[in-house]
Amino acid sequence: xxxxxxxxxxxxxxxxxxxxxxxxxxxxxxxxxxxxxxxxxxxxxxxxxxxxxxxxxxxxxxxxxxxxxxxxxxxxxxxxxxxxxxxxxxxxxxxxxxxxxxxxxxxxxxxxxx
Amino acid sequence: xxxxxxxxxxxxxxxxxxxxxxxxxxxxxxxxxxxxxxxxxxxxxxxxxxxxxxxxxxxxxxxxxxxxxxxxxxxxxxxxxxxxxxxxxxxxxxxxxxxxxxxxxxxxxxxxxxxx
Numbered sequence: 141x142x143x144x145x146x147x148x149x150x151x152x153x154x155x156x157x158x159x160x161x162x163x164x165x166x167x168x169x170x171x172x173x174x175x176x177x178x179x180x181x182x183x184x185x186x187x188x189x190x191x192x193x194x195x196x197x198x199x200x201x202x203x204x205x206x207x208x209x210x211x212x213x214x215x216x217x218x219x220x221x222x223x224x225x226x227x228x229x230x231x232x233x234x235x236x237x238x239x240x241x242x243x244x245x246x247x248x249x250x251x252x253x254x
Numbered sequence: 255x256x257x258x259x260x261x262x263x264x265x266x267x268x269x270x271x272x273x274x275x276x277x278x279x280x281x282x283x284x285x286x287x288x289x290x291x292x293x294x295x296x297x298x299x300x301x302x303x304x305x306x307x308x309x310x311x312x313x314x315x316x317x318x319x320x321x322x323x324x325x326x327x328x329x330x331x332x333x334x335x336x337x338x339x340x341x342x343x344x345x346x347x348x349x350x351x352x353x354x355x356x357x358x359x360x361x362x363x364x365x366x367x368x369x370x
Contacts (some may be wrong), residue, residue, distance in 0.1 A: 157354065171321070172357050172360075174357075174358050176359075176361075181345070181364065181366065182259075182363055182364060183260065183347050183349075183361035183362050183363040183364045184298075184347070184349070184359075184361040185361070186358050186359070186361075189358050216269045230297070230298070232359075234357050240286070240351065240357060241300070242305060242357065242359065244297060244298050245297065246297040247294070247296075249295075
């Protein structure tokens, strides 16, 4: 079985400050991990993924995420938030040896204040 | 990249009519496509997995006779909401996996269905 948790419904941060959106996961084997962003009334856009290799993954729009196997986490980060980063962020996981259907978290609304 | 086109982006229909939503992978082949439903300020609800050339696999609680899915080619899947009712109003999103890829999904832009 695979599952993913995004413990925060909403994250508020001031523009220019660093941001973190949290994600933890559970899989039986090794994980494939993904982050997506959704702007209002739009589909989801792929930000980044972890498959194997370096634990720090860099993605689109200056975002990065760190894979931490011991803590089963894959938190999304950005050093300096922009107002335009305000959106809904989804973490997803797929068990490498299991189902090809990823499981999505419930989403975290990121609000960046000017 | 990989582009998934979804059409129409918005549709308004009368109760009792049927609505078809198309999902196309424009620059890759997709043996598998997924259909999601999203309620306001909520996460994605997987409705069904659509496999090219075979019947769709529906998630528990999703009425297969109401939400007809057809995946006739490697680049096209359609969702038909039959005899739509106001409670079917929602945001429907399709996605596709690139054949042979590591599993990230590529999403369409979504279709906002409003049933009057």
